[in-house]
Amino acid sequence: xxxxxxxxxxxxxxxxxxxxxxxxxxxxxxxxxxxxxxxxxxxxxxxxxxxxxxxxxxxxxxxxxxxxxxxxxxxxxxxxxxxxxxxxxxxxxxxxxxxxxxxxxxxxxxxxxxxxxxxxxxxxxxxxxxxxxxxxxxxxxxxxxxxxxxxxxxxxxxxxxxxxxxxxxxxxxxxxxxxxxxxxxxxxxxxxxxxxxxxxxxxxxxxxxxxxxxxxxxxxxxxxxxxxxxxxxxxxxxxxxxxxxxxxxxxxxxxxxxxxxxxxxxxxxxxxxxxxxxxxxxxx
Amino acid sequence: xxxxxxxxxxxxxxxxxxxxxxxxxxxxxxxxxxxxxxxxxxxxxxxxxxxxxxxxxxxxxxxxxxxxxxxxxxxxxxxxxxxxxxxxxxxxxxxxxxxxxxxxxxxxxxxxxxxxxxxxxxxxxxxxxxxxxxxxxxxxxxxxxxxxxxxxxxxxxxxxxxxxxxxxxxxxxxxxxxxxxxxxxxxxxxxxxxxxxxxxxxxxxxxxxxxxxxxxxxxxxxxxxxxxxxxxxxxxxxxxxxxxxxxxxxxxxxxxxxxxxxxxxxxxxxxxxxxxxxxxxxxxxxxxxxxxxxxxxxxxxxxxxxxxxxxxxxxxxxxxxxxxxxxxxxxxxx
Numbered sequence: 194x195x196x197x198x199x200x201x202x203x204x205x206x207x208x209x210x211x212x213x214x215x216x217x218x219x220x221x222x223x224x225x226x227x228x229x230x231x232x233x234x235x236x237x238x239x240x241x242x243x244x245x246x247x248x249x250x251x252x253x254x255x256x257x258x259x260x261x262x263x264x265x266x267x268x269x270x271x272x273x274x275x276x277x278x279x280x281x282x283x284x285x286x287x288x289x290x291x292x293x294x295x296x297x298x299x300x301x302x303x304x305x306x307x308x309x310x311x312x313x314x315x316x317x318x319x320x321x322x323x324x325x326x327x328x329x330x331x332x333x334x335x336x337x338x339x340x341x342x343x344x345x346x347x348x349x350x351x352x353x354x355x356x357x358x359x360x361x362x363x364x365x366x367x368x369x370x371x372x373x374x375x376x377x378x379x380x381x382x383x384x385x386x387x388x389x390x391x392x393x394x395x396x397x398x399x400x401x402x403x404x405x406x407x408x409x410x411x412x413x414x415x416x417x418x419x420x421x422x423x424x425x426x427x428x429x430x431x432x433x434x435x436x437x438x439x440x441x442x443x444x445x446x447x448x449x450x451x452x453x454x455x456x457x458x459x460x461x462x463x464x465x466x467x468x469x470x471x472x473x474x475x476x477x
Numbered sequence: 478x479x480x481x482x483x484x485x486x487x488x489x490x491x492x493x494x495x496x497x498x499x500x501x502x503x504x505x506x507x508x509x510x511x512x513x514x515x516x517x518x519x520x521x522x523x524x525x526x527x528x529x530x531x532x533x534x535x536x537x538x539x540x541x542x543x544x545x546x547x548x549x550x551x552x553x554x555x556x557x558x559x560x561x562x563x564x565x566x567x568x569x570x571x572x573x574x575x576x577x578x579x580x581x582x583x584x585x586x587x588x589x590x591x592x593x594x595x596x597x598x599x600x601x602x603x604x605x606x607x608x609x610x611x612x613x614x615x616x617x618x619x620x621x622x623x624x625x626x627x628x629x630x631x632x633x634x635x636x637x638x639x640x641x642x643x644x645x646x647x648x649x650x651x652x653x654x655x656x657x658x659x660x661x662x663x664x665x666x667x668x669x670x671x672x673x674x675x676x677x678x679x680x681x682x683x684x685x686x687x688x689x690x691x692x693x694x695x696x697x698x699x700x701x702x703x704x705x706x707x708x709x710x711x712x713x714x715x716x717x718x719x720x721x722x723x724x725x726x727x728x729x730x731x732x733x734x735x736x737x738x739x740x741x742x743x744x745x746x747x748x749x750x751x752x753x754x755x756x757x758x759x760x761x762x763x764x765x766x767x768x769x770x771x772x773x774x775x776x777x778x779x780x781x782x783x784x785x786x787x788x789x790x791x792x793x794x795x796x797x798x799x800x801x802x803x804x805x806x807x808x809x810x811x
Contacts, residue, residue, distance in 0.1 A: 206594075208597045208601065222615065224620075313762040315754065448610055452602050
């Protein structure tokens with residue numbers, strides 16, 4: 194346990210430094226030539242600004258505003274969408290996995306191919322597709338299913354979360370299906386079966402927790418992938434979230450502070466997962 | 478193991494699709510002289526204009542047309558070679574550089590945890606946003622040529638993937654190093670370089686091929702994202718539509734350029750955005766098929782060479798017919 198905390202602390206410090214280094218990259222180029230001294234100055238300046246975040250100004254059309262009090266709303270909105278989509282994806286994928294597992298094996302293979310094809314669809318296509326569907330449905334029936342475009346003060350949750358959770362659902366479903374199969378080969382399943390345990394009970398009590406571990410291992414990749422999706426969805430649905438803020442401001446300090454703020458909940462989540470898996474299986 | 482991929486259905490399907498698309502694109506370039514059918518009006522029998530561009534997808538315009546009346550299908554075919562070529566070349570450079578980087582990391586020793594920790598920060602930043610953020614201001618500058626800008630953007634797209642891919646390859650090398658045959662090779666006194674060349678690399682190639690295909694997919698996705706955000710290669714020229722306003726047109730019909738250029742016509746002519754994105758999806762699917770094929774054939778054992786039939790297997794000892802018995806002392810040796 195102390196090892197995990199120490200290691201997490203080190204990786205937190207290093208990741209923060211890494212994000213600041215990446216955030217200062219625009220200082221590295223003056224035009225298209227490398228400017229090393231400018232980069233070093235930029236980094237020191239960035240560290241100074243990060244320690245005094247109230248100084249960061251945000252330039253809107255009507256003039257500069259301090260970023261901070263108004264930033265929290267935008268930030269909270271994006272993080273809500275991101276994590277809501279992630280947890281919905283896990284839950285839905287679990288339900289699908291349980292359901293598919295109960296099916297006969299011929300059908301199972303067909304579903305696997307289908308989910309493989311679906312997983313390759315880029316997020317952009319899904320977002321545009323859903324937009325068209327809603328517009329088409331509105332034209333045909335005059336019923337606006339959901340508010341597609343969010344206005345500045347009005348926040349829509351349903352459609353963005355739906356869009357954001359589709360691809361991760363298929364991703365997690367694939368991981369789950371692969372691992373359930375692998376787990377079933379193991380000896381403890383035979384033992385449980387020989388003791389007369391029911392098929393579903395073995396799945397629920399023994400196989401599923403072990404397969405969930407592999408989803409946890411992949412969660413960093415999945416969340417990273419969802420971050421890119423978030424960028425697209427905020428752009429396509431005209432949502433004023435954290436990535437839109439970065440896109441429109443173009444200021445390195447805004448970029449860095451937003452990325453650091455996004456880093457915090459994700460990092461806490463991963464550390465929590467590590468601690469949980471440690472308590473559970475004793476794996477570091 | 479690596480030769481098995483040609484026998485895998487998944488790999489062949491994906492490969493044929495990509496190969497066919499590239500061939501069609503080059504055919505369009507060389508034989509059809511890269512010409513794109515363009516007509517603003519459709520006339521009926523009496524020569525009266527019946528319809529005005531943009532046309533919807535139909536049997537004549539498979540993917541529809543834009544407001545200039547240019548056929549989208551030929552645009553996509555013509556742009557395929559740039560998009561695919563770019564993705565293939567960039568991923569090759571990414572994997573090549575990471576391969577070199579992984580050797581540097583292999584001997585990094587105590588610095589390794591620090592490098593690993595720093596490169597973790599890439600996992601908290603969407604790569605399209607990073608590229609957009611760095612390249613965006615620079616490509617708006619006037620005093621650079623198109624090629625300089627394209628080259629600059631390409632370098633950045635390569636650079637952002639190198640740290641994490643290097644670590645990935647390094648971990649693959651470490652996995653191979655743990656195998657027993659490496660230990661025996663060490664015990665037999667093989668030098669480090671020899672072990673690397675003779676024992677590690679042969680097992681690394683299939684993994685590198687898989688990493689390469691996955692990188693191609695990542696680059697294609699990144700291109701699609703950048704296209705939506707309005708950063709794209711292939712150059713943009715403003716083309717006069719009517720007297721009042723101009724619309725951005727992609728020079729090379731490169732796909733991310735098509736998406737970005739047509740994005741503002743999304744409400745007017747949805748198919749203009751849908752089909753370029755759809756082409757991206759189809760190519761990504763094809764590469765995923767290839768990746769699946771590589772994974773499957775890497776797990777298989779090499780297929781044994783065809784065993785000779787019994788007739789061919791007869792020992793070819795030339796029988797000595799006339800002198801069936803010779804004393805050893807009389808036999809000439811040497």
